[in-house]
Amino acid sequence: MxxxxxxxxxxxxxxxxxxxxxxxxxxxxxxxxxxxxxxxxxxxxxxxxxxxxxxxxxxxxxxxxxxxxxxxxxxxxxxxxxxxxxxxxxxxxxxxxxxxxxxxxxxxxxxxxxxxxxxxxxxxxxxxxxxxxxxxxxxxxxxxxxxxxxxxxxxxxxxxxxxxxxxxxxxxxxxxxxxxxxxxxxxxxxxxxxxxxxxxxxxxxxxxxxxxxxxxxxxxxxxxxxxxxSAQRNGPHMKAAYLGYVALAVGGCRIGQVTPEQMRMCATGMAGALVKNYADQPDVMAFVPLLLELGQGSEGAEAAFVEAWHGFLQSHGF
Missing domain, CATH: 3.90.550.10 (Spore Coat Polysaccharide Biosynthesis Protein SpsA; Chain A)
Structure with a gap:
């Protein structure tokens, strides 16, 4: 080879x-x-x-x-x-x-x-x-x-x-x-x-x-x-790395590799991580209520997260 x-x-x-x-x-x-x-x-x-x-x-x-x-x-x-x-x-x-x-x-x-x-x-x-x-x-x-x-x-x-x-x-x-x-x-x-x-x-x-x-x-x-x-905590790449786990959970659930329960677990856990690490960052904190709703299985929460997530990526040039 x-x-x-x-x-x-x-x-x-x-x-x-x-x-x-x-x-x-x-x-x-x-x-x-x-x-x-x-x-x-x-x-x-x-x-x-x-x-x-x-x-x-x-x-x-x-x-x-x-x-x-x-x-x-x-x-x-x-x-x-x-x-x-x-x-x-x-x-x-x-x-x-x-x-x-x-x-x-x-x-x-x-x-x-x-x-x-x-x-x-x-x-x-x-x-x-x-x-x-x-x-x-x-x-x-x-x-x-x-x-x-x-x-x-x-x-x-x-x-x-x-x-x-x-x-x-x-x-x-x-x-x-x-x-x-x-x-x-x-x-x-x-x-x-x-x-x-x-x-x-x-x-x-x-x-x-x-x-x-x-x-x-x-x-x-x-x-x-x-x-x-990894050294630039407030940079867009580190923020996207945090939020990207939820994106993987939602996308993985859509293709049948992540269960709805696992997706909700990821969203709830990430909401807590964002509050702990990014309380002073408005662009990230805007995701917290979306993730909590996704973690609770609220109707429309998944679509709302995906729209906000793709908007975040576009605004930061990903």
Whole structure:
């Protein structure tokens, strides 16, 4: 099997760690496609500087100018540039790090079964790259003796959406089968967009095509804080991430993967989370009465939420 690494480049701060993670792979990717979304091409300038000349000469790099239309648009641009040229692809964010056996273990997992994608456990790290905590993996999975587990949509939806928990991570710790690329173009369930939770929504959508292979080993880390969206609590991306759980619940219910009870549980829990975390943010607090009504099963609440949610996305340029 061949694998292509797709890098939506923007930040130059972690370039050395990014390249080192690729250079030290025990099974290196067959191609690395970079789409530079930095405003003035700073990423490309640093990458092609004498400092990294030997690294660039060693790695199978393919460099392109990004569309500069937002992070997720850059993801889609990369998928189009890749154009199905390998059986597997991996979207590696420029501030995340993969450990040396990342590709070797993901490839081994895909060779064991026909999967939609493989997802490995990871660490959350601080700005310096020091691991500080693991993901909140469900006890039934964390206590399993199996290093690699096959998970279908029932397990995927029920372990994430009702409790608004993403224990799976993001694109950087996932290797995707080529046929699932089309799912990135339409992040929608049952007519409800899950923009803002693109990664989790994609994992759930992929599980509908074929099982997910979950690897228990922590094969990389996600850098919390710093310049990422996760550090900007009042930014539109973090707000959309909170509200996106309800969007997944409503859309998942419409396609029969989430029960009405689970949808109501998600809406009620998220109303409380918004009050706790966004009491000073009027655009978010406007959703609280809608979510409470949705949690109570009030007539028309679902349609009202979807209309408000899509309006929120449009107003923030998603």
């Amino acid at each position: 061949h694998i292509t690494t797709l890098i939506p480049a923007y930040k130059t701060k972690y370039l050395q760690e990014l390249l080192a993670g690729l250079m030290t792979q025990t099974r290196k990717p067959d191609r690395i496609v970079i789409s530079d979304d930095s405003p003035g091409g700073e990423f490309t300038q640093l990458l092609l500087s004498p400092r990294y000349a030997n690294w660039v000469a060693t790695l199978p790099l393919e460099l392109h100018v990004g569309r500069r239309a937002g992070a997720y648009e850059n993801f889609k641009n990369l998928v189009r540039l890749w154009a199905g040229r390998s059986e597997l692809f991996h979207i590696l964010l420029d501030d995340d790090v993969i450990f040396p056996d990342f590709y070797a273990q993901h490839l081994q997992t895909h060779q064991m079964a026909e999967l939609s994608c493989s997802i490995s456990a990871r660490w959350n790290a601080n700005e310096r790259g020091q691991p500080i905590e693991g993901m909140p993996v469900p006890e039934a999975i964390a206590s399993s003796n199996s290093r690699i587990m096959s998970m279908g949509p029932k397990a995927m939806f029920s372990s994430t959406v009702p409790g608004s928990v993403n224990w799976l991570g993001e694109f950087s710790n996932c290797v995707i089968r080529a046929r699932c690329a089309e799912l990135l173009e339409q992040p929608v369930f049952g007519g409800v967009s899950y923009a803002g939770l693109w990664d989790l929504g994609f994992f759930l959508a992929a599980s509908l095509q074929a099982p997910i292979g979950y690897i228990q080993d922590r094969l990389g880390y996600f850098r919390a804080g710093g310049e990422g969206h």
